[in-house]
Amino acid sequence: MSEKNRIYKPKQISGFPELLPEYRYVELEWLDKIRKTFESYGFCSIETPAVEEVDAILAKGGDTEKEIYTLTRLQEDEDSAKEARLALHFDLTVPMARYVAQHFNDLVFPFKRYQIQKVWRGERAQKGRAREFYQADIDVINIDGLPLHFDAEMPSVMYEVYQALNIPPVEIHISNRKIICGYLEGLGIKDITPVTHILDKLDKIGEDGVIKSLVEECKLTSELATKAIQLSRIKTDNIDFVEMVKSQNVKNETLTQGLDELSFVVKNLSHLPKGAFKADLSIIRGLDYYTGTVLETKFRDLEYSSIGGGGRYDNLAGTFINQKLPGIGISIGVTRIFTKLMEEGLITPGRKSPADILIVLPDEAQRDVVNETARKLRNQGYNVETYHNDTKIKKQLAYAEKKGIPYVWFPPFSECPRHEVKNMLTGEQTTITPETFKK
């Protein structure tokens, strides 16, 4: 109890940033635009609790144990020990898979859902990494089989979101796991997963590093290692990649299927402007549950790691239910992008107040007409603040100025017996009525 009265000096907790109102204004616009784009493709909203059972979180996923925050009630008691351990979700994919399994009988399939929520990672504070951030995800889950249609829809939606946010140019890099896996199989490599893990490090360790690792860790001959890395060089913005892969003379059924699938996706993205996407066979993605299409987005001109990605998985929700539920999904790193663009000075702050109009209170006797005017204007859809006391008009105008409120309204009073409105940008002041005002 003694802690209660301690004086606490507030400071930002590393990894948990928060925005001033004028930047939050922009973030909120972003979230609205993302939602609107998702809905325009028929994705419905769901929201899962921030909290899952630890066992659910660990049921599927990569090497994530280190990044999870578990919860403890400050005052533990004997009941606490009996309960399942709870943790904050670290992504939106595992909760979605659990949701689909849990509510299986109440959903219509293909189930298309979006989720725009915070996720938490228990990163070490020292690293300066985000520990709470927004992700915006869409996924489609279907029973037994999932048409390729959705593999083409994902990058389309993704591109449209980035367009809506009006951010610097992005490039969506798309591949298909079947291509690299079939290719490696066709080369006679038996244990494929560790090889793909090393190929996935190309950006970090370079071609020589990859070949060295393949030889040392996967015991490939240096000739085979050199062959294994060939596909990673193939990047085309049309279906030329097919011929380039075929020229490697590797025959494999999975490979052929992968090429067909990626061709379908690329053909169905022909409406996107040149440079918006490319088939990039170096894309592998870290998570082992991807089984087909994989994609990743980067800024074209800004040095930064991935700002969004996703892929197709054969049976993620199936971890939780005895049912084959293939799916495909993408995740957009909203906070990652926002933070980077703030650092680069590329986010123009929005308004400090959502008010369109500040109504002046000339003197206390006018309070009723001020309130009445405000109600009329709100009914017409305007955001209206009424000044809180009858201080000097000059001070009231200064307040509007400081908050960036674009119009100041003068209700009728002794010195001026009619409504007037002042455009704060132009300085123009005109006679008006609440019924006829237009921004």
Add this chain to the structure above:
Amino acid sequence: MSEKNRIYKPKQISGFPELLPEYRYVELEWLDKIRKTFESYGFCSIETPAVEEVDAILAKGGDTEKEIYTLTRLQEDEDSAKEARLALHFDLTVPMARYVAQHFNDLVFPFKRYQIQKVWRGERAQKGRAREFYQADIDVINIDGLPLHFDAEMPSVMYEVYQALNIPPVEIHISNRKIICGYLEGLGIKDITPVTHILDKLDKIGEDGVIKSLVEECKLTSELATKAIQLSRIKTDNIDFVEMVKSQNVKNETLTQGLDELSFVVKNLSHLPKGAFKADLSIIRGLDYYTGTVLETKFRDLEYSSIGGGGRYDNLAGTFINQKLPGIGISIGVTRIFTKLMEEGLITPGRKSPADILIVLPDEAQRDVVNETARKLRNQGYNVETYHNDTKIKKQLAYAEKKGIPYVWFPPFSECPRHEVKNMLTGEQTTITPETFKK
């Protein structure tokens, strides 16, 4: 690592409910309407992290230690011990106060903010209480003094929110702490806080219980205890409460000030319909930091505890900064209301899909025209889903039916070389073009 491959059967975690898409649709509508109403009064959005330092959470507030979830990284290491303890916020008031203190120099005062976020309480699972839920808060904070204007604005906004949600009738009960405190002072009672705590239990223990407790615990004479409870009976929907209090013949300056303030508030709510609010001098509110106006909302006809409330505090943000920062705020229990109305069967489920139109894929050859049509309709603001494969038209229609999509669109194809649209409600099917379609 062995935990990873364990099969996990999903179930709802007590206190962490989640909604099916058709109910989430309604919840999202609610959140939108609340936000719109808040913004219409010029409140700006802020969002604080879900996480605060434990010391910040405990710096001010009632007996809340038991309700806090603290965080632990699943893989603790030596760095963890050096860090400040973190916890999930249990309300939005303490984080707001911390935010205002921390960003003091970057804010414009009076600072009017709204926050619509989840909060977490570490309740025991057995009690069946919500442990994660939405609250929607507005507060105004000012430097040194805060005009009474805002005390009248709070219940106005509150009423408008409830109206916007179209829920069963509510009643806002308003009082002012200065009235009860001044009255008790005027009666010669020295230690007022414990007396108000007991008076606050009137609903639970009744008048006899209150008098008994006042005598036993606060050592009041039974005559004084009977006198102390008099104000709790006063409930009026106009300013008649003033005369009723005065007739008690208790003279006290704080009391007079409280009556003036509540009169101002009541007069400024005269635009609300009869029955929307009342001056109710039994309202005290549990939190000790309230110093003036206090309010609480209940359903008029449904048995349920408070669905929203708030009040004025002299110096809450001042806990964190050497500056006097009076404020007033209200909090609306979004999830509390939603849950209750769902239980009562009073929430009409919304749509399972946000799509306005499903475009049929007659056969694979039409895919391009389907996609093109979808893009045109999306550009006009419609939410459009394209069917994912060229299965039987009947099956495609059934899908639209199941998801509640109101229009099905047929692109030109061999059997019908023009666009047609079917209204799923009326069954009417008409020739159309993507450019001319209107819902």
